[in-house]
Amino acid sequence: MKILVQKFGGTSVATLESMKMVRGKVVDGLQRxxxxxxxxxxxxxxxxxxxxLADEWSPAPDKAECDALVSTGEQVSISLFTMLLKDAGISARSLLGWQIPVTTDDDFGRARIRAIDSGRLRELFHRYDVLVVAGFQGSTADGRITTLGRGGSDTSAVALAAALDSAECEIYTDVDGVYTTDPNICSTARKMDRVAYDEMLEMASMGAKVLHIRSVEFAKKYKVPVHVRSTFSDDPGTLVTQEDPSMEAVLVSGIAYDKDQARVTLRDVPDVPGMAAAVFGPLSERGVLVDMIVQNTSQDGHTDMTFTITRKDLPQTLE
Structure with missing residues (x-):
């Protein structure tokens, strides 16, 4: 049984017309x-x-309830799209994360996948040609809905491809591949035909929005080829894959940026052993992801310590 995983982003499913284009890509996969x-x-x-809505109802929304709320967005998408497939005579059904299940930890809002029941999916393929799965979500071992963080649908797709030993995972979006930088800012940006996992990881970690960084980690770990393509064209796109000798010759692959960053500086920190652990340990326990860390040269036994985080983590970091 050949299984192809195709992922479609928010702009690809925004309207009836765009969903009909998505249906065309699915039909193409079936015809192959x-x-x-x-x-x-x-x-x-x-x-x-x-x-x-969550912010309107609560000044500090409970993370678990927030996940239960925002996961309904994908439920709308998969239900509507499955109706379109069935009206076209295609054997299909929709699946939420907990129905597979996609089992995660309980870090609500940025959960990590622990297991996927691939046997359940293979069993369903004896009855259906297309399974329409809600990305971005899973459930804890005790059945609470979780989400994987913004961009998490990419991670869902690559994880499903890995669990099913799929030959390829196609990520469809509103751009036709991975560019050397943002083409909306730089008119001379070039689309790359191939990019190595490690290069894509670097670009994603520095703010490139084409692929979610955890999806690239999954792809590299399980050697899943990822094809980034446009829903709205037949362009071959960009293949994210293992490095080969021709890729090694390139010194600079691309330039990325991230505007969703906050910089925090702690002044006059005692420059003594264990101080960094005292600062970053509690942040780690609260699930705050620290990116860059810069520490000035010590003067009179004190130093300044600067680090960056995502902007939404700023209130919790300051607390």
Whole structure:
């Protein structure tokens, strides 16, 4: 049984017309002799709207309840798209994360996948040609809904491909591949035909929005080829894969940026052993991800310590 995993982002499922284009990509996958898993994000704007609702109802929304709320965005997408497939005579059904299940830890809002029941999916493929799966979500061992963080649908798709030993995972978005930098800012940006996992990891960690960084980690670990393509064209896109000798000749692959950063500086910190652990240990326990750390040269036994975090983690960091 050949299984192809295709993931479609929020702009790809935003309207009826765009969903019909998505259906065309799924049909193409079927015509190539595959069973297809279509992993869908929430429609463009839905997740932000739901998060705004949570902030309206509560000054500090409970993370577990927030996950239960925002996960409904993907439920809307997969239900509507499955209706489209069935109306076209395609044997399909929708699946939420907990119905597979995609089992995660209980770090609500940025959960990590622990296991996927691939046997359940293979069993369903005896009855259906297409399984439409809600990306971005899973559930804890005791059944609570979790989400994987913004961009987590990419991670869902690559993890499913790895669990099913899929030959390839196609990530469809509103751009036609991975560029040397943001083409909306630099008109001379070039699309790359191939990019190595490690290069893509670097670019994703520095703010490139094409792929979620954890999806690239999954792809590298399980050697899943990832094809980044556009929903709205037939361009071959960019293949994210293992490095080969031709890639090693390139010194600089691309330039990325991230505007969603906050910089925190602690002044006059005692420059003594264990001080860094005292600062960063509690942040780690609260799930705050620290990116860059810079420490000035010590003067009179004190130093300044600067680090960066995502902007949404700033209130918790200051606390």
């Amino acid at each position: 002799g595959n069973k297809v898993i279509a992993v869908l994000s929430a429609r463009a704007g839905d997740t932000n709207r739901l998060l705004a």
